[in-house]
Amino acid sequence: MGNKEERHIVPCGSCQVCCRLSWVFLDPAQGDIAELYDTVEVIHPTTGAPARALAHRPNGGGCIYLGANGCTIHDRAPSMCRNFDCRLYYWQMMGKPRALRKRELREQYTAKELFEAGSNLQQKHPLPPLCA
Numbered sequence: 001m002g003n004k005e006e007r008h009i010v011p012c013g014s015c016q017v018c019c020r021l022s023w024v025f026l027d028p029a030q031g032d033i034a035e036l037y038d039t040v041e042v043i044h045p046t047t048g049a050p051a052r053a054l055a056h057r058p059n060g061g062g063c064i065y066l067g068a069n070g071c072t073i074h075d076r077a078p079s080m081c082r083n084f085d086c087r088l089y090y091w092q093m094m095g096k097p098r099a100l101r102k103r104e105l106r107e108q109y110t111a112k113e114l115f116e117a118g119s120n121l122q123q124k125h126p127l128p129p130l131c132a
């Protein structure tokens with residue numbers, strides 16, 4: 001996700017995997033104001049409760065704010081976009097028991113793509129595992 005705070009620069013390059021695949025949940029506690037975005041209600045995979053997320057384009061092209069050259073709302077992207085780092089996701093997954101990790105990666109194609117993106121970025125720009 002394209003807009004990172006100064007303290008959390010992620011060298012995404014041209015990768016847009018997370019913008020294409022992830023639901024971006026809005027977090028009012030982090031200052032996100034749902035009314036400022038085009039949103040949909042989805043079930044949060046962690047809590048199982050309804051949650052507001054950025055809308056996706058109908059053609060499966062990912063986040064509605066993803067343009068040809070990346071994020072079109074850099075200066076006001078939600079907190080999840082500013083803070084996400086696929087390398088942390090990679091380390092989080094690597095911390096799970098192998099069988100559980102393999103099952104999640106097999107059953108959730110979004111998890112697999114994000115994991116692979118995190119693995120690739122980790123190889124190019126390593127992040128210490130203690131940061132996970």
Ligand code: SF4
Nearest residue numbers: 001002019063071081
């Ligand atoms: S708001 Fe921008 S950074 Fe966030 S998912 Fe959409 S395109 Fe990516």
